[in-house]
Amino acid sequence: MCGIVGYVGSREAAPILVEGLTRLEYRGYDSAGVAVLNGRGVETRKVAGRITALGELLTRTPVHGACGIGHTRWATHGAPSERNAHPHVDCTGTVALVHNGIIENAEILRARLERAGHRFATETDTETLAHLIEDAPGATFEERVIAGLAPVEGTYGLAVISEADPGKIVVARRGSPLLIGVGAGEYLVASDANAVLQRTRSVVYLNDGDIAVLTPLGYRVLDRAARVQDRAVDDIEWDLETLALGHYPHFMLKEICEQPDSVRATLRGRLLPDEGTARLDGLNLPPARCARVQRIVILGCGTSWHAGLVGRRKPLRLPGTLTVAISQSGETADTLEALRAAKAAGSTVIGIVNVVGSTIAREADGGIYLHAGPEIGVASTKAFTSQLVALLLFALYLGRQRGLALAAGRTLVRELERLPDLVARTLELEPAVRALAERYGDARNALYLGRGVNFPVALEGALKLKEISYVHAEGYPAAEMKHGPIALIDDNTPVVFVAPKDPVYAKVVSNMQEVKARGGRVVAITSEGNGDLRRLADHQLSVPATLPLLSPVLTVIPLQLLAYHIAVLRGCRSSRSCGSRRPTTTSASAPGRTRSRPPP
Ligand code: BG6
Numbered sequence: 001m002c003g004i005v006g007y008v009g010s011r012e013a014a015p016i017l018v019e020g021l022t023r024l025e026y027r028g029y030d031s032a033g034v035a036v037l038n039g040r041g042v043e044t045r046k047v048a049g050r051i052t053a054l055g056e057l058l059t060r061t062p063v064h065g066a067c068g069i070g071h072t073r074w075a076t077h078g079a080p081s082e083r084n085a086h087p088h089v090d091c092t093g094t095v096a097l098v099h100n101g102i103i104e105n106a107e108i109l110r111a112r113l114e115r116a117g118h119r120f121a122t123e124t125d126t127e128t129l130a131h132l133i134e135d136a137p138g139a140t141f142e143e144r145v146i147a148g149l150a151p152v153e154g155t156y157g158l159a160v161i162s163e164a165d166p167g168k169i170v171v172a173r174r175g176s177p178l179l180i181g182v183g184a185g186e187y188l189v190a191s192d193a194n195a196v197l198q199r200t201r202s203v204v205y206l207n208d209g210d211i212a213v214l215t216p217l218g219y220r221v222l223d224r225a226a227r228v229q230d231r232a233v234d235d236i237e238w239d240l241e242t243l244a245l246g247h248y249p250h251f252m253l254k255e256i257c258e259q260p261d262s263v264r265a266t267l268r269g270r271l272l273p274d275e276g277t278a279r280l281d282g283l284n285l286p287p288a289r290c291a292r293v294q295r296i297v298i299l300g301c302g303t304s305w306h307a308g309l310v311g312r313r314k315p316l317r318l319p320g321t322l323t324v325a326i327s328q329s330g331e332t333a334d335t336l337e338a339l340r341a342a343k344a345a346g347s348t349v350i351g352i353v354n355v356v357g358s359t360i361a362r363e364a365d366g367g368i369y370l371h372a373g374p375e376i377g378v379a380s381t382k383a384f385t386s387q388l389v390a391l392l393l394f395a396l397y398l399g400r401q402r403g404l405a406l407a408a409g410r411t412l413v414r415e416l417e418r419l420p421d422l423v424a425r426t427l428e429l430e431p432a433v434r435a436l437a438e439r440y441g442d443a444r445n446a447l448y449l450g451r452g453v454n455f456p457v458a459l460e461g462a463l464k465l466k467e468i469s470y471v472h473a474e475g476y477p478a479a480e481m482k483h484g485p486i487a488l489i490d491d492n493t494p495v496v497f498v499a500p501k502d503p504v505y506a507k508v509v510s511n512m513q514e515v516k517a518r519g520g521r522v523v524a525i526t527s528e529g530n531g532d533l534r535r536l537a538d539h540q541l542s543v544p545a546t547l548p549l550l551s552p553v554l555t556v557i558p559l560q561l562l563a564y565h566i567a568v569l570r571g572c573r574s575s576r577s578c579g580s581r582r583p584t585t586t587s588a589s590a591p592g593r594t595r596s597r598p599p600p
Pocket of ligand 1: 301302303305325329330331332335377378380
């Protein structure tokens with residue numbers, strides 16, 4: 001997803017914009033730019049490529065002024081190029097704007113504007129907005145922005161400046177996240193809290209439909225009829241230090257290694273050992289409501305979907321549905337849409353979300369925050385294990401309300417208390433995983449197999465490898481392997497079995513036999529103390545033994561490390577460009593992809 005930052009105050013805007021854009025680099029981008037009101041008019045600087053190049057351009061040809069907007073673009077309409085980079089201007093060059101999202105009726109609007117005499121300089125859908133605002137009626141700049149947006153279909157997070165109204169940024173949100181950073185005599189706008197952290201930790205999260213006006217004297221949030229709206233000021237949970245790479249070469253490895261702490265943070269203050277249950281204050285699901293729940297629907301995309309698959313139990317075909325939306329960012333468009341549909345159908349919605357104050361967190365009726373800290377690597381790692389822990393806490397809480405025995409609850413609580421230490425011990429497998437990566441780093445295919453709660457772990461292991469190493473990998477239910485994927489097996493295709501000692505272990509072992517019978521290479525992720533596989537597995541990685549339900553929190557860790565090390569060995573250091581998987585930029589954010597989202 002593209003990134004937005006804007007600044008208005010008393011300092012030079014350009015360095016603050018570049019710093020903010022640097023904090024958004026992890027989302028992936030192909031070009032970047034800024035526009036600043038310099039006292040005479042709008043001045044823009046744009047580059048195709050890295051933000052460092054934008055910084056260098058600004059050093060050679062500085063722009064001065066205390067009000068400006070900046071953008072990192074991940075192309076959707078029009079090729080990645082300097083010309084198509086934001087900010088975009090109207091025909092007069094006096095209105096400049098940056099935009100995240102997609103204008104769905106851009107073609108129609110463009111044709112209409114061209115017939116009315118507007119000249120377009122780019123291939124983007126965004127430029128349409130600048131021309132619409134140019135023609136829009138209104139007594140104030142914000143009224144013109146509101147009127148300009150009226151015919152627009154699609155999604156936007158938007159920041160606009162105008163020569164006619166210097167010292168003012170007008171922003172608008174529909175379907176793309178935006179927040180205001182509240183500083184002392186200065187205000188920022190950004191698509192992501194990380195971009196304002198350099199100046200402030202106080203933020204106002206905008207709702208869909210909000211318009212906001214920022215000046216050095218303050219900010220106002222308006223609705224479409226320009227009526228002032230009340231919005232709370234929140235604190236960002238993390239600080240600049242937590243966003244630093246420290247001694248790690250990549251954020252992905254940093255985040256994998258943070259898992260003992262992130263799992264501990266998800267559990268902190270939530271376990272009640274005597275009562276054998278969990279305390280989940282934000283859930284908003286009192287005992288009487290728990291008793292009425294007949295069916296649970298879990299929503300999520302990518303890794304969060306895999307977490308949901310682990311959390312899923314056999315569905316009951318009954319009314320009284322509770323919907324659980326799982327999302328690290330709390331902004332994934334598809335999850336949000338499904339959440340809204342569930343709410344509209346009358347379902348209570350619970351959010352399991354990492355980013356405090358995100359849209360899903362705000363629109364859910366209650367929820368469980370992960371408190372896993374910022375996740376910069378696009379390939380989700382520590383958020384996944386914290387999602388699993390949050391789902392276990394939720395199951396424990398609900399279970400105890402609905403007849404789970406005290407003794408069973410206490411057993412689960414005791415094991416959950418041990419979990420951060422077990423995660424730390426699992427990370428000790430890293431040298432062995434690195435050696436495995438060296439052995440299979442040039443494999444062209446990989447199969448990941450598992451059963452029961454470890455089938456989604458197999459899916460997740462395959463997803464991690466595909467996502468950051470560009471190696472074809474398939475996750476499959478172990479029992480299904482013989483119905484097709486078995487044809488892929490050869491002596492350079494690692495077949496990774498997620499096989500902790502649990503009730504389905506014996507069945508997984510018989511699937512391993514089938515692979516061995518065809519000359520395949522078996523990598524077994526199993527439990528410590530398991531000597532059974534010595535002759536069957538070519539490679540064995542043993543995670544600490546735990547309850548079967550908790551095992552995915554541990555078994556996934558060697559798979560995260562394997563994907564990471566294979567990506568590093570293969571030299572994958574690219575980010576996903578918008579609309580194409582072709583790498584266009586490099587970054588230290590992750591060995592493979594930097595964090596970027598499909599366009600909303
Ligand atoms: C994808 C990421 O773009 O979005 C995945 O590559 C992530 O890692 C997925 O799991 C869903 O994101 P979220 O924030 O809703 O958990």
